[in-house]
Structures are given as C-alpha cells and as structure tokens.
Amino acid sequence: MPGYxxxxxxxxxxxxxxxxxxxxxxxxxxxxxxxxxxxxxRDIVLKKExxxxxxxxxxEGQGRGSSHSHGLYWFKGSPPPDMATPEARxxxxxxxxxxxxxxxxxxxxxxxxxxxxxxDPMETGVTWEWLNRIVNRCQRHHCSTTYCxxxxxxxxxxxxxxxxxxxxxxxxxxxxxxxFLFPRPAREAAEVxxxxxxxxxxxxxxxNDTHLNKYNPLVALCWLANIDCSPCTSVxxxxxxxxKYCSKSESQTSTYAQIAKSILPHI
Numbered sequence: 237m238p239g240y241x242x243x244x245x246x247x248x249x250x251x252x253x254x255x256x257x258x259x260x261x262x263x264x265x266x267x268x269x270x271x272x273x274x275x276x277x278r279d280i281v282l283k284k285e286x287x288x289x290x291x292x293x294x295x296e297g298q299g300r301g302s303s304h305s306h307g308l309y310w311f312k313g314s315p316p317p318d319m320a321t322p323e324a325r326x327x328x329x330x331x332x333x334x335x336x337x338x339x340x341x342x343x344x345x346x347x348x349x350x351x352x353x354x355x356d357p358m359e360t361g362v363t364w365e366w367l368n369r370i371v372n373r374c375q376r377h378h379c380s381t382t383y384c385x386x387x388x389x390x391x392x393x394x395x396x397x398x399x400x401x402x403x404x405x406x407x408x409x410x411x412x413x414x415x416f417l418f419p420r421p422a423r424e425a426a427e428v429x430x431x432x433x434x435x436x437x438x439x440x441x442x443x444n445d446t447h448l449n450k451y452n453p454l455v456a457l458c459w460l461a462n463i464d465c466s467p468c469t470s471v472x473x474x475x476x477x478x479x480k481y482c483s484k485s486e487s488q489t490s491t492y493a494q495i496a497k498s499i500l501p502h503i
Contacts, residue, residue: 237262449464451463
C-alpha cells in the first residue's frame, strides 16, 4: 500500500485510521493481496498440513472494501458424514473435535497487550499467549442490531397471534435474536446435535466461551484474521451451501454521487 513506511511508524489508532483510508482508496491492491495470500495459505498450510484434496471457494467484498472468502474444502482421511447411528455421530464429533474448537485459551485474562496482528509472524514465537490474543481479537462475536440481531418470522408470527388472541392487545414486540445463534451454551466435548425446529444434524465444538466463533488453532495462527470453520454433516449440507453462495448476487456499492444525493435532503 502507498505510505507503508509511514504506516509502520505511527501509533495504533492512527494506523487503523490510515488502514481504513488506504483500503477505500486502493481496493485493487487489497483484492490482489487477499487473493495472493489466500492462494499461498491454501497451498502451504491446507495442502501440506491438512491433506487438502479439493476445494471450492468464492470471494465477497463488503461495502467498506474488506474481502472475505466462503469455501468448501475436502481433506483426505476425513471421516464420512455418517449420521445414521449414535455411535457414528459420536465418532464424527470426536475426530473433528480434535481439529475444530470454540475454547478460549485464557478466557479469564485480558488480551489488551497490543494488536497481535501487527507483529512480524516470522519473528514471533508461537505460544499460547499469542494464540489467546489472536483468538480474542479475531474470533469473538459481538451482537448488534445493525449486524446480526433479528426478529425471526416465526417469533413475529407467534407474537401477532398472541396479540390477536389477547383481550387487551398491545403485547410487547418479540426480542431480536442473533442469526448466528449466539450466545451458545458451553460444552465439555464436541457433539453432533439437532437444534430445535431443525431437521438436520449440526456439529458443535467443545466450548468455554459463549461468544467465540469456531476455529482451528493452527489455521488461526497462520491466517491471522477471523475464521469460522465447521465440518459438513451431509451431502445435502454441501449442496445447499454451494448453491447458496454460487447464486448469491453482490449488492453494488453506491457511487459518491448517489451518496451525496441521498445526504442533500437532510442538510
């Protein structure tokens, strides 16, 4: 990015502000960097350390310019998604529980020792303290009404029915819930479960933190950014996931002229 030397020598708040500005002004550099880094990560880490056999992925760009990838990855030696018996489900959960976790390494300790992502990873020792700082920086989910809190259609319909049946009416509106199902209950071991009202099996990792995204420790240390990984429990789950993101259209970012036009009536 332009101004890299200046960026290295300023404090964290100004560095973040400069990073946001550079990202907005140079989306082509950010896109090239993300693709190159993702390709190297796949070839060096996933293929060599996890026996990656095949993959499918799609990039998406958020409105503020940051990129992320949705993908499906096939690993040699993985257990088949056999959910037919309790024994098969327990074996599936036990194997994947070694690789995918939602355990906060040091949940009761703060992670306020500076930004763990701004260091040189080649000169940083791989320790539990560093993993703890990365996990608490990148993997914690923060619920908000602008991102994930929604009133589901089922809850809205149920509240409307209750109001219509009540003599006085005026029932309070239903509380919004997180569309990513946070907070999630703690678990002492990985399990395969069926959530209430759902017809498919879901993998739930060992968990000691109600708001932590699932992660693999080695992947978190190598990628140094947010990840959310989970094994698929059926062929239908693979098809549905791929179909969802193959057919998902991107929302076009507004031009500066459109933004200015929308602001003018309020000035």
